Amino acid sequence: MLFILTESTFARSYRLDVTGDAGGVVSAFGRSMNGSFELSGYSIGEGRFYRVTDIDVNDVRMKERISANEGSLDAEERIFLISVAEDDPESEVIKPSGSQTFSVFVEEAWPVFLNARRRVDYMGAGISDREAFATEFDSVSASYFRNTDLRRERSCDLRLNETIFTGKITDDPTEVSLLPESRVISNKSLYYTTDSISNGLATLGYRQVADDLSILEEGSETYSGSFRIARTISMRSPGIEDEDEEVDWLLCCPGGQPILEPSADEARVFEGF
Secondary structure (H helix, E strand, C coil): CEEEEEECCCEEEEEEEEECCCECEEEEEEEEECEEEEEEEEEEEEEEEEEEEEEEECCEEEEEEEEEEEEEEEEEEEEEEEECCCCCCEEEEECCCCCCEEEEEEEECCCEEEEEEEEEEEEEEEEEEEEEEEECCEEEEEEEEEEEEEEEEEEEEEEEEEEEEEEEEECCHHHHHHCCCCEEEEEEEEEEEEEEEEEEEEEEEEEEECCCCCEEEEEEEEEEEEEEEEEEEEEEEECCCCCCCCCHHHHECCCCCECCCCCCCCCCCCCCC
């Protein structure tokens, strides 16, 4: 067993590798921080506009690429991120009596919450607006290319509460071929809403991935012309245990103002960026 934990004043990372004498390996790794980030404000004017946004904290990710040619722009937004990486990852190796095969569990409880909201009203020579959000391999993306008229509102909540790495190793050579693939099981959610009126090319895509990395749901939409597009996409994975109680700080932002909380019914991801 090899365990490496590194940390600075704000950031922490680790890697854990557990290997059987005969075969099998379980690898766990993570990178996060203790801290928060908030950006809010608005932009109003005429001319050209360009913007790049990249956020990646413990596999909670956000990307934006916006390029607007000559035109009028009225935009307002808020991005809020909070991350906690205080507790050390915990590992457990279980060996049933009389067996040479071990079950390995590594639990990482480094929660991250990201909320991003934006409103934009543009009219002019053309705007291209691309964005993608992901928690691990679950993702949603939207793109508007060369729209001369674009009015839209978007909100996205990303949550990653904990991650469990699990697998089997063995000291028995005859059991090596029977070992299952290691799995990564996370308690996470993604909630995305968009409502837009566009004149140009628009695309929307989403993907949800299982613990074994197989694709559960995947879809894409493409629109060319003048359209109003309204969509809500919700994904949730409870992990090994579905906790009934949420962590309080995940539901609130500075000043005590509540953040939109989705109801119970409500990557490769950045390819091409």
